[in-house]
Amino acid sequence: MTIKPRAKIRIEEVARTAGVSAATVSRALNNPALVSPQLRAKVEKAAKKLGYVAHGAARALASRRSHALGAVVPTLGNTIFSDAIGAFQRRLEAENYTMLLATSDYDEEVEYRNVRTMIERGVDGLMLVGATHGKALYDLLEASGVPFVQTWAPAKASPYPTIGYDNTALTRIVVDHLAGLGHRDIGMVAGLRRNNDRVRARLVGMRAAMRRHRLPLPASRIVFTDYRIDAVRAAFREMQRRGPMPTALVANNDIVALGLMLEAQSQGIRVPRQLSIVGVGDLEVAAHLHPPLTTIRTPKQTIGTLAAEYLLARIHDRPVELPAELALELVLRGTTAPPPRKDKTV
Amino acid sequence: MTIKPRAKIRIEEVARTAGVSAATVSRALNNPALVSPQLRAKVEKAAKKLGYVAHGAARALASRRSHALGAVVPTLGNTIFSDAIGAFQRRLEAENYTMLLATSDYDEEVEYRNVRTMIERGVDGLMLVGATHGKALYDLLEASGVPFVQTWAPAKASPYPTIGYDNTALTRIVVDHLAGLGHRDIGMVAGLRRNNDRVRARLVGMRAAMRRHRLPLPASRIVFTDYRIDAVRAAFREMQRRGPMPTALVANNDIVALGLMLEAQSQGIRVPRQLSIVGVGDLEVAAHLHPPLTTIRTPKQTIGTLAAEYLLARIHDRPVELPAELALELVLRGTTAPPPRKDKTV
DNA sequence: TCCATTCATGAAAGCGCTTTCTTTTGGCGC
DNA sequence: GCGCCAAAAGAAAGCGCTTTCATGAATGGA
Numbered sequence: 124m125t126i127k128p129r130a131k132i133r134i135e136e137v138a139r140t141a142g143v144s145a146a147t148v149s150r151a152l153n154n155p156a157l158v159s160p161q162l163r164a165k166v167e168k169a170a171k172k173l174g175y176v177a178h179g180a181a182r183a184l185a186s187r188r189s190h191a192l193g194a195v196v197p198t199l200g201n202t203i204f205s206d207a208i209g210a211f212q213r214r215l216e217a218e219n220y221t222m223l224l225a226t227s228d229y230d231e232e233v234e235y236r237n238v239r240t241m242i243e244r245g246v247d248g249l250m251l252v253g254a255t256h257g258k259a260l261y262d263l264l265e266a267s268g269v270p271f272v273q274t275w276a277p278a279k280a281s282p283y284p285t286i287g288y289d290n291t292a293l294t295r296i297v298v299d300h301l302a303g304l305g306h307r308d309i310g311m312v313a314g315l316r317r318n319n320d321r322v323r324a325r326l327v328g329m330r331a332a333m334r335r336h337r338l339p340l341p342a343s344r345i346v347f348t349d350y351r352i353d354a355v356r357a358a359f360r361e362m363q364r365r366g367p368m369p370t371a372l373v374a375n376n377d378i379v380a381l382g383l384m385l386e387a388q389s390q391g392i393r394v395p396r397q398l399s400i401v402g403v404g405d406l407e408v409a410a411h412l413h414p415p416l417t418t419i420r421t422p423k424q425t426i427g428t429l430a431a432e433y434l435l436a437r438i439h440d441r442p443v444e445l446p447a448e449l450a451l452e453l454v455l456r457g458t459t460a461p462p463p464r465k466d467k468t469v
Numbered sequence: 470m471t472i473k474p475r476a477k478i479r480i481e482e483v484a485r486t487a488g489v490s491a492a493t494v495s496r497a498l499n500n501p502a503l504v505s506p507q508l509r510a511k512v513e514k515a516a517k518k519l520g521y522v523a524h525g526a527a528r529a530l531a532s533r534r535s536h537a538l539g540a541v542v543p544t545l546g547n548t549i550f551s552d553a554i555g556a557f558q559r560r561l562e563a564e565n566y567t568m569l570l571a572t573s574d575y576d577e578e579v580e581y582r583n584v585r586t587m588i589e590r591g592v593d594g595l596m597l598v599g600a601t602h603g604k605a606l607y608d609l610l611e612a613s614g615v616p617f618v619q620t621w622a623p624a625k626a627s628p629y630p631t632i633g634y635d636n637t638a639l640t641r642i643v644v645d646h647l648a649g650l651g652h653r654d655i656g657m658v659a660g661l662r663r664n665n666d667r668v669r670a671r672l673v674g675m676r677a678a679m680r681r682h683r684l685p686l687p688a689s690r691i692v693f694t695d696y697r698i699d700a701v702r703a704a705f706r707e708m709q710r711r712g713p714m715p716t717a718l719v720a721n722n723d724i725v726a727l728g729l730m731l732e733a734q735s736q737g738i739r740v741p742r743q744l745s746i747v748g749v750g751d752l753e754v755a756a757h758l759h760p761p762l763t764t765i766r767t768p769k770q771t772i773g774t775l776a777a778e779y780l781l782a783r784i785h786d787r788p789v790e791l792p793a794e795l796a797l798e799l800v801l802r803g804t805t806a807p808p809p810r811k812d813k814t815v
Numbered sequence: 816t817c818c819a820t821t822c823a824t825g826a827a828a829g830c831g832c833t834t835t836c837t838t839t840t841g842g843c844g845c
Numbered sequence: 846g847c848g849c850c851a852a853a854a855g856a857a858a859g860c861g862c863t864t865t866c867a868t869g870a871a872t873g874g875a
C-alpha cells in the first residue's frame with residue numbers, strides 16, 4: 124500500500140540512464156524535432172522509467188517562461204465568472220498551460236495585490252475583469268511587460284486589449300424591447316457600482332435609451348442591490364416605498380430577476396400581467412421559472428475562451444485580433460408583456 | 470499615458486542602491502529579523518524606489534518553496550465547488566500563497582494530468598476532491614512527497630488525509646426524516662456515479678437506511694441524472710414511467726430538487742401534499758422556492774478553509790489534526806410532509 | 816585587559832533547468 | 846577517397862534568487 128518515495132529525479136540522471144547529455148534530454152522533451160529519433164526514443168524511455176517530472180521553477184528560470192497564466196476575477200460566487208473561468212482554464216489546459224486564480228471581491232486594492240503576486244510568480248499572461256482599473260495597476264502591468272487582457276467590456280471601452288460585450292447596448296436592447304411593448308415607466312434594479320464598470324455602463328445605457336424614447340428616468344426608479352436574494356427582495360420593496368411601482372423592471376442579472384419575481388409573487392403581483400421583468404445572463408434556470416424569464420444571453424464561455432486564445436497568441440507572437448464586441452441576444456420568454464391598461468393615471 | 474517599461478530590476482541592483490549585499494536584501498525582504506533595523510530600512514526604501522518585484526521562479530528554485538498550492542476540482546459550474554474554492558483561495562491569500570486551479574470534469578485521466586502538471590509546477594500542497602482516486606495518482610503523489618488533502622469525504626473514507634462530511638450519514642438523515650413522516654415508498658434521484666464517490670456513498674447510505682427502516686428500495690426507485698434541469702425533469706418522468714411514483718424523492722442536490730419541483734409543478738403534482746422532496750446543499754434559492762425547500766446544509770466553505778489550513782500547517786510543520794467529519798444539518802422547510810393517505814394501495 | 820561568544824553582514828556556491836556555442840558526426844558531390 | 850557542410854550532440858554558462866559558510870565587529874565574563 125505504501126510506495127517508497129523514490130528520490131526526486133533530475134534531468135542529469137535521465138541523461139545518464141539514456142546515455143546522453145542533459146542538453147539532449149531537455150531538447151528531446153521540449154523540442155523533439157531537434158533530436159534524432161533514436162536518441163529521442165531512448166530519452167523518452169529513460170524518462171518514463173525513472174518517472175521524471177521536470178522542475179517547473181528551474182525550467183521557468185532558465186527559459187524565462189512559466190507556462191502559467193493568471194486570472195483575477197471579482198468572485199467565484201457568480202456563475203458568470205466561474206463559467207468564464209472554467210472555459211479559460213480548459214483552453215489553457217489544451218495548450219499545456221496552468222492557471223493561477225485569485226479573487227478580488229470587487230476590491231481594487233486586493234486586485235492590485237493579486238496581480239502583483241501573479242507577476243511575481245512570473246505568469247506569462249493575465250486576464251482581468253473590467254476595463255477600468257487604477258493607474259497603479261496599469262503602471263504595474265506596463266512595467267512588468269506581461270501581456271494582459273481585460274474582459275466583460277467591449278474593445279472600445281479601453282485603450283488596452285479588451286474583450287466582451289457592450290453593457291451600454293445591453294440595457295438599450297432591453298429598454299427598446301420594453302418601450303416597444305408600450306412601457307413608459309421602467310425601473311432598474313442595478314448591481315453595486317463599486318469597482319464595477321459593467322454596472323456603470325448599464326446605467327449609462329439605460330439613461331441614454333430612456334432619453335431616446337423620451338421616457339423619464341428619475342433617480343427614484345433606480346435601486347441598487349447586491350446579489351443575495353434577500354437583498355434583492357428588499358430592493359423591490361424599497362422601490363415600492365419610493366412611489367407607485369414602474370410597470371417594468373430591468374434586473375442586473377438573472378439572479379436579481381429571480382429575486383424580483385419571488386417578491387412579486389409573494390405579494391400577489393402578477394408577472395408579467397402587472398409587472399414585466401427582464402434579466403441578464405440566461406442562466407439555466409431562467410427558462411424553467413414560472414413564467415420563464417425574458418433575459419439577455421451573454422457569451423460568458425466565449426469570453427473565457429477568447430481571453431485565453433488572445434493571451435496564448437500574444438505569448439507565441441502569433442497575430443491576434445480581438446472582436447470589437449461580442450453579440451448579445453434577447454431571449455424572449457414569459458416575463459414581459461404590455462403594461463396593464465392605465466385605468467388610473469399615475 | 471504610456472509608462473516607459475523600466476527594465477526589470479534584479480536583487481543585485483537593489484543591493485547596490487541600498488549599499489548592501491544581495492544576501493542582505495534577500496534577508497531583509499524575507500526574514501527581516503535577521504537584519505539590523507537601519508539596513509532593513511535602507512533596503513526597503515531602495516526596493517520600493519526601484520519597484521523591485523522578486524522573481525518567483527528564481528526564488529522557488531533557490532528556496533525549494535513555490536508558495537503556491539494547487540486545487541483540482543471536477544467542475545466550477547457547481548457552486549458547491551466554486552464556493553469551496555473561493556474559501557480556499559481566500560485563506561491562501563491571507564498567508565500569501567497563490568492558488569493554481571484546474572478542473573477535471575469528473576475525468577480521472579484529466580485529473581491525473583492536472584495533478585502531475587501541478588507537481589511539476591512545484592506546488593507546495595494539493596487539494597483534491599473525493600477520497601477515491603486511481604493508484605497511479607496516489608503513487609505520483611507519494612513519489613513527489615507533496616502534501617495533499619482530499620475533500621468532500623469523511624476522514625475514515627481514506628487512509629490519506631481527508632476532510633468533509635459523511636455522505637452515507639447524509640442520506641441516512643434524509644431517510645430518517647422521511648420515514649419518520651410516514652413515507653414508505655421513497656425514491657432517489659442521484660447524480661452520475663462516474664468518478665464520484667460522493668454519489669456512491671449516498672447510494673450506500675440510502676440503501677442501508679431503507680433497510681434499517683425495513684423499507685423496500687428496488688432498483689427502479691433509483692434514477693441517475695446529471696445536473697442540467699432538463700435532464701432532471703427527464704429523470705422525473707423516467708421514474709414515473711417505471712411505475713407509480715414514490716411518495717418522496719431524495720435529490721442529489723438542490724439543483725436537482727429544483728428540477729424535480731419544476732417538473733412536479735408543471736404536471737400539477739402538489740409538493741409536498743402529493744410528493745415530498747428533499748435537496749442537499751442549502752443553496753441560497755432553496756429558502757425562496759415555493760414551497761421553500763427542505764434540504765441538508767453542507768459545510769462547503771468550511772471544507773475549503775480547513776483544507777487550506779491543513780495544507781499550510783503541514784508545509785510549516787505545524788501540528789494539525791483533521792476533524793473526523795464535518796457536521797450536517799437538516800433544514801426543515803416546506804417540501805416535506807406526511808405522504809398522502811393511502812386510498813388505493815400500491 | 817583579554818579571550819570567548821554572539822550577532823550582523825558579505826562572499827560564493829548552488830537550486831535544476833535551457834540555450835548558446837562548440838565540437839563531432841555523417842552525408843554527399845566530385 | 847577527400848573535403849565540405851549541415852545536422853546532431855555535448856560542454857558549459859547562466860537564469861535570479863536563497864542560504865550556507867566565513868568574517869569581522871561588538872559584547873561580556875574572568
